[in-house]
Amino acid sequence: MxxxxxxxxxxxxxxxxxxxxxxxxxxxxxxxxxxxxxxxxxxxxxxxxxxxxxxxxxxxxxxxxxxxxxxxxxxxxxxxxxxxxxxxxxxxxxxxxxxxxxxxxxxxxxxxxxxxxxxxxxxxxxxxxxxxxxxxxxxxxxxxxxxxxxxxxxxxxxxxxxxxxxxxxxxxxxxxxxxxxxxxxxYNDRRYEDRISESLFFKYVKAAFSNKRKNIINNLTTLGYSKDFIREKLEKLGISETERAENLTIEQFIDLAEIFEEE
Missing domain, CATH: 3.40.50.150 (Vaccinia Virus protein VP39)
Incomplete structure (x- = not known):
């Protein structure tokens, strides 16, 4: 056939x-x-x-x-x-x-x-x-x-x-x-799911990748934060404001979400 x-x-x-x-x-x-x-x-x-x-x-x-x-x-x-x-x-x-x-x-x-x-x-x-x-x-x-x-x-x-x-x-x-x-x-141990909720994690991941041509500080402004606020948080994390989302590890994204949500 x-x-x-x-x-x-x-x-x-x-x-x-x-x-x-x-x-x-x-x-x-x-x-x-x-x-x-x-x-x-x-x-x-x-x-x-x-x-x-x-x-x-x-x-x-x-x-x-x-x-x-x-x-x-x-x-x-x-x-x-x-x-x-x-x-x-x-x-x-x-x-x-x-x-x-x-x-x-x-x-x-x-x-x-x-x-x-x-x-x-x-x-x-x-x-x-x-x-x-x-x-x-x-x-x-x-x-x-x-x-x-x-x-x-x-x-x-x-x-x-x-x-x-x-x-x-x-x-x-x-x-x-x-x-x-x-x-x-x-993962059997839900290692990341137990540390941070799906919605919170993806809120920051999607924002950070929202424009591949822009750096992380510009992309995170889409969440309504001022550049000064973002700059201060990134500095605490040891992440350069000119860094791009593609170079961050999953651990860094989790830390980033947590520090931004502290307020």
């Missing part, structure tokens, strides 16, 4: 590159007692390997044309469960009680998918996902201009790791950019 790839679903399927698929399985280390969620299984190249290892595999797919292909291949396997729905509207808590995500996700909704999984971190302990290389670099960046609100959003809840690069030639149709496989493992 020949399948026509759809641009609207951002479909770039990994062709039969066994070394890449085996590497995915190796780094994600799927155990035989666990439930795996695969988002956007495509024609099921990775699904086959996940089914060999895991206790259960739930595939979430939006494209109805792929339903026949996936059903024909795997419906007879009792471990296989297919949900034909947009992953952004699926109630994941109805799908599984505890598990992990291992997937080559649709690139055009990377951030919403990451955010959706973060929201379900009480039932999803880790995600191993394939994304555009530049997105993985941004999420996993420890310092410098790649860092963004998304980087800090991930750091607040867990630890991101850049695992390996996949050249664009390994896909059909070939995308314009290379891909990367990365992981996000959520």
């Amino acid at each position: 020949s399948f026509k790839h759809k641009k609207k679903f951002g479909q770039n399927f990994l062709t039969d590159q066994n070394d890449v698929l085996n590497r995915i399985m190796e780094v994600s280390d799927v155990k035989e007692d666990e439930h795996i969620i695969e988002i956007g299984p495509g024609e099921g190249a990775l699904t086959a390997l996940l089914l060999e290892k895991a206790k259960n595999v739930t595939c979430i797919e939006i494209d109805t044309d792929l339903e026949k292909i996936l059903t024909k291949k795997y419906a007879s396997n009792p471990k296989f469960n297919l949900i034909m729905q947009d992953v952004l509207t699926v109630d994941l808590k109805n799908v599984l009680s505890k598990g992990r995500v291992v997937a080559n996700i649709p690139y055009y909704i990377t951030s919403p998918i990451i955010n959706k999984i973060i929201e379900n971190r009480d039932i999803i302990s880790e995600m191993f996902i394939m994304v555009q290389k530049e997105v993985a670099e941004r999420v996993c960046s420890k310092s410098g201009k790649e860092r963004s609100v998304l980087t800090l959003a991930v750091e607040y809840y867990g630890e991101a790791e850049y695992l390996f690069t996949i050249p664009k030639a390994f896909f059909t149709p070939p995308p314009k950019v290379d891909s990367a496989f990365m992981s996000i493992k959520f």
